[in-house]
Amino acid sequence: MTEISRRNALGTGAGVAAAIGLGGASAASPAAAAAPAAAGPPKPPGHAHVFPLSKTAPTTFDGGTLRGANEDTFPVLAGQNGSVYLVHLDVGGIREPHWHPNAWELNYIISGTAKWTILGTHADGSYHNDVFESGKGELVFAPTGFFHYFENASTTESLDVLVIFNTSTAEPNDDIGIVGTLNSLPRDVLGAVFGVPASAFGAIPQKIEPVVITKRK
Known part of the structure; x- marks a missing residue:
């Protein structure tokens, strides 16, 4: 599976403005007629407060795609x-389990069904492992620091989630x-914590990558 840096993959879609004033040259000035008209500075892709999220080039993973707007x-x-x-998840798509040390996460289900x-x-000092499904039009909140993930719960349709x-x-x-x-942890430490031989973790990829979208095999 090939991971791609999200920061490099999220483009702004800016284009260069079309040339203007092509018909303004005087017949008495051949040099002026032959010279190309100045195009001027590139125009922005839109208003400063508007971002074409759905039209940006996605980061593509084995299991779905990701588009984003950040600073x-x-x-x-x-x-x-x-x-x-x-976030778009194909059938079988899974958002890698992860957490955010400094941010909460609010998810709006645009289409499909997500399993969380x-x-x-x-407050009682215990761990709560909440497992549930959410569908179109629903919001799901993951508090700061909470370990979480979601996957496409459907076997027939894709899943689209807007994450804020x-x-x-x-x-x-x-x-x-x-x-x-x-x-990031030594294999012998993992073995001691899980109570299994260190060799049990030998197949874990040794390259640390950003959080990805993957797919059931």
Whole structure:
């Protein structure tokens, strides 16, 4: 599976304005007639407060795609503590289990059905592992620091989720995924914690990557 940096894959879609004034040369000035008209500076892709999220080039994974707007791609968000991502999961698609140390996550289901797992501590000092499904038109909230993930619960239709964070930074800067977490620990430590031989973790990928979208095999 090939992971692609989200920050490099999220473009703004800016184009160059068409040339203007092509018919304004005088017949008495051949040189002026032959000279190309100046195009002027490039025009912005739209209003400074508008971002074409659905039209940006997606980051493509084995299991779905990701589009996003953060302070790097949508400058008006700088310092505003806000960013948005559009997650598309194919049938069998899974968002890698992860958590955000410094941000909460609010998810709106645009279409399809998502199966969720959210793990975190509560006022009684215990862990609560909440497993549930959500559908079109529903909101799901993952508090700051809670371990969570979602997957496409349908075997016939895709899943689209709009994810909103209270951080302006690009998503990889506030994501800690399960693959990176396990791979950052020595194999003998993992073996001791899980009560199994260290060799049981030999197949974990050794390259730490940003949180990804994957797919059931």
